[in-house]
Each structure stands twice: as structure tokens, then as C-alpha cells.
Amino acid sequence: DAGVTQSPTHLIKTRGQQVTLRCSPKSGHDTVSWYQQALGQGPQFIFQYYEEEERQRGNFPDRFSGHQFPNYSSELNVNALLLGDSALYLCASTRRTGVIYEQYFGPGTRLTVT
Amino acid sequence: AQSVTQPDIHITVSEGASLELRCNYSYGATPYLFWYVQSPGQGLQLLLKYFSGDTLVQGIKGFEAEFKRSQSSFNLRKPSVHWSDAAEYFCAVGGLDNAGNMLTFGGGTRLMVKP
Numbered sequence: 001d002a003g004v005t006q007s008p009t010h011l012i013k014t015r016g017q018q019v020t021l022r023c024s025p026k027s028g029h030d031t032v033s034w035y036q037q038a039l040g041q042g043p044q045f046i047f048q049y050y051e052e053e054e055r056q057r058g059n060f061p062d063r064f065s066g067h068q069f070p071n072y073s074s075e076l077n078v079n080a081l082l083l084g085d086s087a088l089y090l091c092a093s094t095r096r097t098g099v100i101y102e103q104y105f106g107p108g109t110r111l112t113v114t
Numbered sequence: 115a116q117s118v119t120q121p122d123i124h125i126t127v128s129e130g131a132s133l134e135l136r137c138n139y140s141y142g143a144t145p146y147l148f149w150y151v152q153s154p155g156q157g158l159q160l161l162l163k164y165f166s167g168d169t170l171v172q173g174i175k176g177f178e179a180e181f182k183r184s185q186s187s188f189n190l191r192k193p194s195v196h197w198s199d200a201a202e203y204f205c206a207v208g209g210l211d212n213a214g215n216m217l218t219f220g221g222g223t224r225l226m227v228k229p
Binding site (some may be wrong): 004010031035039041042043044045048056058090092094101102103104105106107108 | 118146150155156157158159160163204206208215216217218219220221222
């Protein structure tokens, strides 16, 4: 059973450019969340997709947008990149066990903005 | 708003020694609490979780955590640390309104293990 996969592994972009990151959830998981982890910090919730819609959103500007496809895979798009967008972007897929959700994280995409 | 504080940024212990990593949370109701571990270049792996019931929860790799409502704490413990435990550890809280689906993480504690 493959875990959560993300692509690409690393990415270097220039300020002002746009970037798309991709995530495939674990088999049987229908919900995908995205987190941003700046160097030396804990992950911060960006947003979550379920049934191809954004269901919850953290405190991130509209430059951050996403999409979920019918096969539950997801994309994170960031427009007008800033130096501060440099971070590890983590995707998590969710399984509900009883009354609690368990999130399974992928290895992340390291984005560097120069 | 929910928040998590991990007071110790770095901790160094000797192999075989016991370990306790501290976590304090802020949330208005009974929270969903999690501990994750992150090894270099890897994503987060769930060690254990708590929602209700027994306040001492067992996880993988010999870890356990104790929920103390009066202290708003959820400290992670291990009786004997192995060199392979060196990693970054994150405590996280999820709200009751989303069944723990949207996590707020602490800043992490980096564990180093001396031989």
C-alpha cells in the first residue's frame, strides 16, 4: 500500500513566478490537507479539500489556491511567489477512525524562492 | 483559537536514558491531541493520539503520552531512548469542531541522542 506521495521533491523558483505542487493520497483516503513548514518551525495548516471542494482554510492569502481531482489527488498553487514562501510543503491525507481523524503525511516538497 | 507550546527547542539525552518532551496546549474544550515525529528529509509520522478515555496513551516505537487537563499538558515519554529516536518531535492539537481534522502544531523539539 503506497503512502502519500508528493511531487516534485525539490523546486527552485524566482520571486513573482507561480508554482504547482502535487499530492496523491493513500489508497482509500478521500480528504487532502496542505501544510507549510518554514525552516525551524512547525507545520501551518493552509487548507483542506474534500469532495473536490475547499472545506477549511487557515490564515493564508488568496495567492494560495488548490484543487482536488475526482481520484482524490490534489494540487497546491501559489501565485506571485515571495521569498517568504520558501518552505517545505506537506500534504496529508486523512482517515477517520471512529470519532477522530488520523492524518498521514507525505515527504513534502521543498520550495526555494530566490 | 487553539495553540500549542513546546517549551524545549533542543533536548539531548544519553542512549538508554529516559525521555520526556513537554507540550502545553490552549483550547476551550476537550482537544484532540497528537504527537508526530519527523526525521530529516522525511514527512511526519504519527506516534500517538488522544481524544478521550484513559489519559495515558500508548503509541508506536515504545512512546507514551499523558493527558493532564488541569495542566493543559500532553507530555511525551519514553523509558529508554535509542539512537534511532534522534529526530524532531511535534505536538499538535485539533479542534472538536473538526474532529482533529485541522491541526495546529507546536514549534517542535529537536532530540539529540548521545552514545
